[in-house]
Amino acid sequence: MILRNPVLSIRRRFCGYSCLGVCLFGLVFSLSGLRAEDILKSNFESSVAKDNPWSGVNGAGLITVIPGSQPAVDNEGKTLNTTFAPSVAVGDLNGDGLPDLVIADPKGYFWFFPNSGTLTVPKFTFGEIMPVWLGSASNEADYGEGGCDNVIPRLQLVDANGDGKKPDLLVGNYSGRLFYIPNRGSASNPDFRVSPGNLSEYMIKTRKDGLLWCNFLAPCLCKWFGANLFDMIMGDGSYSANSIYLYANHGDPTRPIFNEDGMTKIIPGMGREHLTPAVVDWNNDGKPDIIAGERLGYINLFLNTSTDEKTPTFDEGKHLTIAGKDQFGDMTAVTVCDLTGNKLPNLIISNNKGEIFYAQNTGKLGAPVFNTLTPMIGKNPFPQILRPIGWGDYSPNNPSGLSGIPWESLNGAGVGIPYGVPYELLVCTNASVEPGFTPPPNTPFKNALRYYVQPNKNVYFPQTYYPSGDPLFDDRHGIHYSSGFALKEGTPYHVSFWVRSNGPIRNLAYHIAGDWGNDTENYEHPTMGSTISASNGWTKIEETVQFDWQKDPNKQKSPHAQVGVTLWFDFNGQGNIYLDDVTISEEAPPP
Numbered sequence: 001m002i003l004r005n006p007v008l009s010i011r012r013r014f015c016g017y018s019c020l021g022v023c024l025f026g027l028v029f030s031l032s033g034l035r036a037e038d039i040l041k042s043n044f045e046s047s048v049a050k051d052n053p054w055s056g057v058n059g060a061g062l063i064t065v066i067p068g069s070q071p072a073v074d075n076e077g078k079t080l081n082t083t084f085a086p087s088v089a090v091g092d093l094n095g096d097g098l099p100d101l102v103i104a105d106p107k108g109y110f111w112f113f114p115n116s117g118t119l120t121v122p123k124f125t126f127g128e129i130m131p132v133w134l135g136s137a138s139n140e141a142d143y144g145e146g147g148c149d150n151v152i153p154r155l156q157l158v159d160a161n162g163d164g165k166k167p168d169l170l171v172g173n174y175s176g177r178l179f180y181i182p183n184r185g186s187a188s189n190p191d192f193r194v195s196p197g198n199l200s201e202y203m204i205k206t207r208k209d210g211l212l213w214c215n216f217l218a219p220c221l222c223k224w225f226g227a228n229l230f231d232m233i234m235g236d237g238s239y240s241a242n243s244i245y246l247y248a249n250h251g252d253p254t255r256p257i258f259n260e261d262g263m264t265k266i267i268p269g270m271g272r273e274h275l276t277p278a279v280v281d282w283n284n285d286g287k288p289d290i291i292a293g294e295r296l297g298y299i300n301l302f303l304n305t306s307t308d309e310k311t312p313t314f315d316e317g318k319h320l321t322i323a324g325k326d327q328f329g330d331m332t333a334v335t336v337c338d339l340t341g342n343k344l345p346n347l348i349i350s351n352n353k354g355e356i357f358y359a360q361n362t363g364k365l366g367a368p369v370f371n372t373l374t375p376m377i378g379k380n381p382f383p384q385i386l387r388p389i390g391w392g393d394y395s396p397n398n399p400s401g402l403s404g405i406p407w408e409s410l411n412g413a414g415v416g417i418p419y420g421v422p423y424e425l426l427v428c429t430n431a432s433v434e435p436g437f438t439p440p441p442n443t444p445f446k447n448a449l450r451y452y453v454q455p456n457k458n459v460y461f462p463q464t465y466y467p468s469g470d471p472l473f474d475d476r477h478g479i480h481y482s483s484g485f486a487l488k489e490g491t492p493y494h495v496s497f498w499v500r501s502n503g504p505i506r507n508l509a510y511h512i513a514g515d516w517g518n519d520t521e522n523y524e525h526p527t528m529g530s531t532i533s534a535s536n537g538w539t540k541i542e543e544t545v546q547f548d549w550q551k552d553p554n555k556q557k558s559p560h561a562q563v564g565v566t567l568w569f570d571f572n573g574q575g576n577i578y579l580d581d582v583t584i585s586e587e588a589p590p591p
Contacts, residue, residue, distance in 0.1 A: 007352040010431050024530075038265055039493065040485050040567065040584040044447040052382035055453050056103070056111050056127030059384065063113065063124065064354050068106030068150040070174050072216075072274070072295075073239040082331070083352040084152045084573070085293075087218075087276070090337035090348070091157035091167040094460060095188035099339055101376075103127065104171065108135050110192075112460060118249035119341040128458040132194045132490055133181055134171060142195065142471050151175065154218040154276060154333070157577040160230055163254045165269040166190075174237070178204045180256065204559065206234075206247075208259045213240040222247075222279040224288060225309060233257050233266075233276040235292060242269035244290060244302075245310060265292075266312050266426065267302050275300070284366030293332035297351065316449045321357050322347070323373040329353055344368065346378070381457070388428040388449050389542040390483040427452065431563025431580075440498040440538040440580050448580040449497075451479045451569075478528050478570035479577070485584070487565050489547050496542040497582040501534040503575020513566045534577070544587060 046282060051059045058064040065086050072082040081522020093100045094114055101113040101124060117123030134147040135149050152174040157167040159488040169181040169192055179202045185191030194202060207213050224246060232247040235301040244267035251257030261267040267290065269275065287304040294300060299322070302314040319326045329351025336345050344361040345368060356376040363369030429437055429450040449452040456462060487493055501508065513530035532541050567584070571577060 006138065009195045010335040019323070022214075031437075038583060039487065039586060040481070040582065041584075042388070042390060042427050042449075042481065043445050043581045044449050045578075046389050047386040047447065048389060050385045050387045051380065054129070055378075055380045055382050056113065057125075057380040059380060061377045062102075063127070063129070063356050063378045063497070065103055065105035065111055066107040067352075067354055068108065068152060070106075070150050070152055070216075070410055082216050085329070085331045085350040085352045086354060086356065087331045087333050087349045088335045088350055088356060089157040089169075090335060090339065092165065093157075093167065093190045094441055097184070097193050098122070099337065101158055102130070102155065102169070104155045106150060106152050106352075108133060108149050108153060110153070110169075112190075114460065115339075121589055124340040124376070126381050127378070130192055130461045131463045132181065132192050134173055134177075134194070134199060145374065147401055148316040150224040152216060154216075156220055156400070158221050158230065160221060160253065160256070160591050162228070162312060170219050171222055172234070176206075176212035176215040176217060178219060178258070179585055180204050182254075187427075192461075204256060204258060206258055208261070211262075216274055216534075218274075218276040220278050224279075226311075229253065230256065232256070233277050233279055233290065234258075237272070239275045242294075243274055244269075257395075263376070267292075267314055267317070270316070272296075272298075272300065274331060278334060278336045280336045282345065283366065291293050291320075291334055291347075293334040293349070295331055297327040297329050297332045298332045299326075299328065299332060299349065300335055301589060308378055310545060320370075322349075322370040325373065328357070328373075329355060347372070352442060386447075388447075391428075391449060391479060391481055399507045400486045411506065427439045436546065440540070443581065445496075448578050449466070449479070450576060451477070451559035452576045453477075453574040477572075478568050479579070480568040481566070481582070485565055487512075487547060487584075488586075492544050492546045492587045494587050495545055495583070496540065496585075498538050498540055498578075498580040499532060499534045500538045500578045502536050502577055504573040505534065505575040505577065506572040508569070508571040508577065510567070510569045512545065513568075538578075538580075545583045575584060 008485050020152065026447045047303050055294050056063060056065050061344050063266070067083055067589045069081050069083045071079050086106060087104045089102045090099045090104070092098060092176070093102070093112065098115040098117065099120065099122070100115045103111045103113065109129035110132045112130050113124045113127045115122050133538065134153060135151050156170045156173045157172060159166060160168045160170060160180060164187065166183045166185070166187050168183045170180065171179040181192050182196060182201050183190050183192060196497040214236040218235030220233040222233060223229070224231040225248065229249040230251070231249050234245045234247060236245065238244055246264045246266045247258040248262035249256045249258060250262055272294045274295040276423065277290050278515060280286045281287065281290055282289040282301060283303060287306060290302045292300050292302070298318040300317045300318045301320050305313045306314055328349050331352040333350045335348040337348055338344065338346050339358060340346065340360055342361065344363070346361045347359040347370070348356065356374055357373045359370045361368045362371055367376060428447055434450070437448070439448060473576060509529055509531045511527060513527045528545055530543065533539065569577070569579065
């Protein structure tokens with residue numbers, strides 16, 4: 001792909017308001033003329049009421065976390081962008097004797113839902129975001145290439161290091177990495193803080209040479225061989241190799257060692273894919289069996305037929321029927337737990353719609369019975385937001401209206417929200433939802449886009465962090481216009497918008513990125529824009545911009561080639577940004 005910079009022309013109109021402009025790849029010139037046509041006009045008078053996604057509970061009271069997707073191969077062998085299910089773990093994290101929930105959403109966030117009910121009737125309110133992010137790291141030399149977000153974590157809560165009733169985290173992700181995150185807190189105050197600049201500190205090699213051998217890992221620790229060490233069952237999501245493996249632990253409680261020397265394939269995929277295994281003695285015969293969700297939505301049970309624990313064997317498996325159903329939504333994940341104190345293997349089931357269900361066992365040991373499938377409920381503490389139409393949806397797989405686009409999101413593909421907490425939340429405000437709000441002076445508008453950092457309401461995980469020293473992710477936020485539009489080469493355009501801010505804001509800028517070309521050899525990706533100033537009062541920014549590519553005698557270009565364009569604003573800091581009447585218009589030629 002050939003990448004060339006355009007010759008960009010920018011002229012800024014001050015219009016009686018203070019502003020500072022620095023153009024990228026540009027030359028300043030002067031034009032006069034009236035706006036002939038609005039190419040883009042967003043004054044935020046139209047919005048859509050949506051649930052605030054940062055409570056982990058939707059307006060219907062159902063526990064619902066952030067969606068995420070990655071490419072996966074379907075039954076026909078085609079690679080498709082596939083939405084995955086959240087992963088649920090159960091354990092007492094706050095020392096009150098009640099089983100709590102930790103949910104890893106496919107995007108990559110970890111949520112803590114404390115149980116405020118009883119031993120027989122669980123009760124969950126809203127989720128707290130935990131300061132754990134296992135996406136792209138600053139130290140790529142240690143971590144290697146990997147996803148920034150949509151890391152599809154599969155997790156388990158288990159006291160892996162044997163330090164008492166204080167569960168740790170075991171996590172596998174889509175890139176094929178395995179993480180052990182110790183709980184450095186106490187029985188009543190968990191602490192899972194992870195340094196994003198050194199994720200290699202938490203990684204467990206699954207090969208002696210450190211290479212990755214598969215992807216979409218789904219780990220489960222268990223004392224398979226009856227020793228004091230945890231061994232590991234592993235689901236592998238690689239295409240045509242979706243099997244379940246047993247790893248014997250050759251390490252110690254604080255640093256387990258799992259590699260090819262102790263690896264055995266115990267259950268072949270046999271056409272099943274993206275198996276998410278858990279270990280349970282299903283028929284109460286004293287031998288560990290395996291239950292696993294899969295891509296097509298079945299829950300598979302594999303009974304242990306071994307006569308020697310050192311040589312595990314299993315039957316061919318069967319689909320479980322729960323509440324009269326045998327399919328529970330694509331990319332099903334399953335957790336064996338006991339939230340209701342019946343001391344039986346109950347199940348939590350999740351799917352790629354984000355639905356999370358509890359299946360209570362009403363049978364007896366060795367003969368499970370499941371007659372009900374109950375949605376997991378909570379309580380949303382946040383009012384609905386008004387989401388501005390066309391803003392924030394930088395990816396078709398991000399329906400929640402979130403934003404936070406790093407620099408490589410130039411053409412709307414988007415690589416995701418920066419790691420760390422608190423996170424950004426995009427809100428369209430008006431006088432009725434924000435006391436004291438006033439629109440720009442002498443305008444007919446009532447609404448505006450407000451972009452701010454969601455206040456941290458956590459109790460157990462109040463820590464917040466953003467990686468420092470990494471220019472890509474150092475406290476940078478972005479607001480993205482997701483609806484497509486096009487500009488013509490060699491044509492001047494008038495860009496205008498109202499802006500104001502409060503709180504700590506730095507380096508506020510807007511950017512227009514173009515994509516032009518008829519094939520991969522003649523592809524251009526020009527970017528232009530400028531820094532802008534903002535204060536507590538509204539400021540009107542007006543500029544004239546123009547795409548003009550450097551001439552190349554080997555290319556035949558139309559003087560009015562259409563350019564697919566993306567517009568976004570970004571800044572550093574954790575204050576508030578307000579925008580209104582964002583307009584791009586073609587300027588009429590001078591008389």
